[in-house]
Amino acid sequence: MSETYDIVIVGAGTAGLSAAIYAARSGKSVMVFEQMSYGGQIVNTPEVANYPGIASISGFDFAQGLYDQATGLGAKVGFESVLSAHKKEDGFIVKTDGGEYEAGALILATGAKNRPLGMEHEEEWVGAGVSYCATCDGAFFKDREVAVAGGGNTALEDAIFLSEYCSRVYLIHRRNELRGEKHLQDVLRGRENVEFVLNVAMKELRGRDGLEEVVVTDKETGEDRVIPVAGLFVAIGQMPENGRFANLVNLDDKGYIVAGEDCRTAAGGVFAAGDCRTKEVRQLTTAAADGAVAALAACAYLRE
Amino acid sequence: MAVVEVTSENFDEVVGKSDVPVLLDFWAGWCGPCKMLSPIVDAVSEEETGIRVGKVNVDGQEELAARFNISSIPCLILFKNGEEAGRSVGMIPKQKVLELVRS
Numbered sequence: 531m532s533e534t535y536d537i538v539i540v541g542a543g544t545a546g547l548s549a550a551i552y553a554a555r556s557g558k559s560v561m562v563f564e565q566m567s568y569g570g571q572i573v574n575t576p577e578v579a580n581y582p583g584i585a586s587i588s589g590f591d592f593a594q595g596l597y598d599q600a601t602g603l604g605a606k607v608g609f610e611s612v613l614s615a616h617k618k619e620d621g622f623i624v625k626t627d628g629g630e631y632e633a634g635a636l637i638l639a640t641g642a643k644n645r646p647l648g649m650e651h652e653e654e655w656v657g658a659g660v661s662y663c664a665t666c667d668g669a670f671f672k673d674r675e676v677a678v679a680g681g682g683n684t685a686l687e688d689a690i691f692l693s694e695y696c697s698r699v700y701l702i703h704r705r706n707e708l709r710g711e712k713h714l715q716d717v718l719r720g721r722e723n724v725e726f727v728l729n730v731a732m733k734e735l736r737g738r739d740g741l742e743e744v745v746v747t748d749k750e751t752g753e754d755r756v757i758p759v760a761g762l763f764v765a766i767g768q769m770p771e772n773g774r775f776a777n778l779v780n781l782d783d784k785g786y787i788v789a790g791e792d793c794r795t796a797a798g799g800v801f802a803a804g805d806c807r808t809k810e811v812r813q814l815t816t817a818a819a820d821g822a823v824a825a826l827a828a829c830a831y832l833r834e
Numbered sequence: 835m836a837v838v839e840v841t842s843e844n845f846d847e848v849v850g851k852s853d854v855p856v857l858l859d860f861w862a863g864w865c866g867p868c869k870m871l872s873p874i875v876d877a878v879s880e881e882e883t884g885i886r887v888g889k890v891n892v893d894g895q896e897e898l899a900a901r902f903n904i905s906s907i908p909c910l911i912l913f914k915n916g917e918e919a920g921r922s923v924g925m926i927p928k929q930k931v932l933e934l935v936r937s
Binding site: 740 | 862864865866867868869870871874892893899903904905906907908909921923924925926927928929
């Protein structure tokens, strides 16, 4: 006989754990499945300074606090990958790589993962010069030349961080204009060791034992440019991973679960919370808010 | 078995002369994913009796990090007879750590 929970939550990031806190406090039995480690993307952030009521906290400590709070309230966190979920007469069957579970309601809080550049053999360069976490790996490139790919806030913050101790930082972006905050752009423009390489497409990564060169193509002239760098930090946004739930819910063309601010999906009893949902603003606060909304909606669904 | 703090001073003693495979966890205090992986590595060291597990804080052990071309952490390296026999970069779930040490 499979284990049964009132609410099964997929993903132990900020949205999933916030949902677990609200569901557990509502007296529901809760299982949160996580395939990697709890906390989600915020773990990569050294300092969170925009969460209301908390002036400054590390992403790790924030994640640890969420986890301790949720488990302290009685929610279980199982480190298993959810493979599929199916509707049955009075609830759902959730299959993981560890077993089969039954749930009265489902909250999908699968988050998003770093978007890769999409270059051939990209994964082979990870650990050999290509990184998705500047704060983790920047120190290995002290006094060396590096590049950052991207034009949003994360890319700009990474470039500022790296410019503190790398000899040169190239900010490579596919558009002519940067998307990130003007304040961050101004800081970068003031740094002598930062060069903007705009309106280019990534063409090739080259090097023998590790990364030595990045080749980009100018979108206007079509000319290639070879940029000599030992490190390339990729910060071109996130992408969702919801394909395994396409049988239950609707996904938009980018793969996000279609749901409004009420977190309700096309399927009764299935709720989507956090970055995995179609929404405008993907921040810690909106993830936490979704967690609360989805959990209370799931509780209401179970009462019906 | 207890997890050993590995430095360039004791590397040969702990890894080079070991007659069992050694799993080294390269980490740093500034790296969130490293802190997430750390308890998983601890759990593996408890369960897998046939290996030794060591941790290298790259913040202070730059020489060891450079010797093994570490440019991304967390990084796990499995040593057999003092030689690198397997490597994994980034946060991975426990099952993948087990696969690495059993490889």
